[in-house]
Amino acid sequence: MNTQALVASIALALAGSAFAAGDHHHAADNHKPLHGGVVTPTKLMDFELVAKPTVIQLHLRDHGKPMDASQAKGKLTLLSGTDKQEVELKPAGDRLEATGSFKVGPGTKAVAVVTVGGKTATARFTLK
CATH class of the missing domain: 2.60.40 (Immunoglobulin-like)
Incomplete structure (x- = not known):
């Protein structure tokens, strides 16, 4: 895997984590x-x-x-x-x-x- 693909993979993984964390915060607002x-x-x-x-x-x-x-x-x-x-x-x-x-x-x-x-x-x- 080249460096550019590795960086893209890491960025995508972090973006997914941030999205999940944001969704969890939104769920707390429902209470x-x-x-x-x-x-x-x-x-x-x-x-x-x-x-x-x-x-x-x-x-x-x-x-x-x-x-x-x-x-x-x-x-x-x-x-x-x-x-x-x-x-x-x-x-x-x-x-x-x-x-x-x-x-x-x-x-x-x-x-x-x-x-x-x-x-x-x-x-x-x-x-x-």
């Missing part, structure tokens, strides 16, 4: 909250929990793209101090949602169990 909540990625999908005293929303995303939640079902367990509250989440567009009265605030922990298309994912959150 930013889009609705003011807390994001937790899982193998199945990413979840963004928006928890307010009168409404709980769990947004579903697939690699940064909103998902159709019409066939999804979920349950959320809220742990605030010694209080434990179970919440059934129902489809509402691209999210699962529940309305009512919820004890949520900074430090509240939440565990979501969501089933979509026969697959189940669990996500844990700590509210800020």
Whole structure:
């Protein structure tokens, strides 16, 4: 192999590595909250929990793209101090949602169990 071919091969290999690194960074951007909540990625999908005293929303995303939640079902367990509250989440567009009265605030922990298309994912959150 001549020197010019060797240099070209090395440049091509480095360019591929740089591209892969850049793509990985882009994937990290997909985990930013889009609705003011807390994001937790899982193998199945990413979840963004928006928890307010009168409404709980769990947004579903697939690699940064909103998902159709019409066939999804979920349950959320809220742990605030010694209080434990179970919440059934129902489809509402691209999210699962529940309305009512919820004890949520900074430090509240939440565990979501969501089933979509026969697959189940669990996500844990700590509210800020």
